[in-house]
């Protein structure tokens with residue numbers, strides 16, 4: 001059996017022209033400055049860094065020649081320079097960085113390889129590890145309440161959340177609500193919930209309540225349970241709910257993530273973090 005700590009890759013790569021030993025296992029990506037490097041300077045801080053693979057958001061190939069970011073469609077295409085040699089030798093890993101007061105941010109590190117083939121091996125190995133994490137969502141149903149809080153929900157989603165979901169390869173079906181209980185009613189009847197790995201609520205506590213009511217109801221109907229009968233045992237709902245805070249108080253988001261910050265919540269959703277809160281039913 002494959003041991004979780006077993007090294008999948010170990011190479012000497014450069015970060016900002018300084019040589020590092022870079023190692024990938026199923027759980028960790030580690031880069032450690034080589035002490036024998038001629039560029040080594042003893043007063044530089046942090047010789048070694050590790051990132052759990054579960055907290056890597058994405059990996060993308062870079063075009064070394066232009067230094068510009070290329071459109072990354074998940075496929076590997078060789079870029080040839082004038083001599084016909086492969087010039088794509090760098091890749092960038094985006095990962096979760098924990099900041100003060102439970103905030104999460106997206107940090108990046110770019111590794112440069114001696115050859116394009118080595119770069120390709122690294123990119124595909126990291127992608128393989130990310131693809132094997134079953135708790136990560138690939139497809140999300142998003143409800144936005146444009147009238148919650150300061151009426152910024154749509155802007156928050158488009159500017160802060162959607163780019164992160166796209167970067168992580170998550171597809172979204174977005175519904176901007178037209179009236180109170182629109183999300184609840186849509187989930188009860190019309191939503192094709194089998195197509196999604198989770199439902200995202202962009203709004204406040206009232207919006208979260210709508211979504212949980214809609215999902216609980218729908219789950220009972222799909223399982224043949226009468227949601228109006230107090231003697232019935234309710235079936236558990238398998239879809240997860242993510243909350244992007246965009247309401248006035250956002251208590252549930254704060255209680256689950258520790259802060260009311262849309263980027264932090266988006267990153268929690270991307271890495272597939274979950275909690276199982278108890279839900280009480282009142283008939």
Ligand SMILES: Nc1ncnc2c1ncn2[C@@H]1O[C@H](COP(=O)(O)OP(=O)(O)OP(=O)(O)O)[C@@H](O)[C@H]1O
Nearest residue numbers: 148149177178179203204205206207247248249250
């Ligand atoms: N398009 C809409 N028009 C009017 N009301 C809506 C619409 N979509 C949702 N709502 C309702 O707005 C109510 C309040 O929304 P939401 O919880 O998002 O914001 P909030 O009240 O400002 O935040 P909080 O509940 O955290 O204080 C919800 O109960 C929801 O049913």
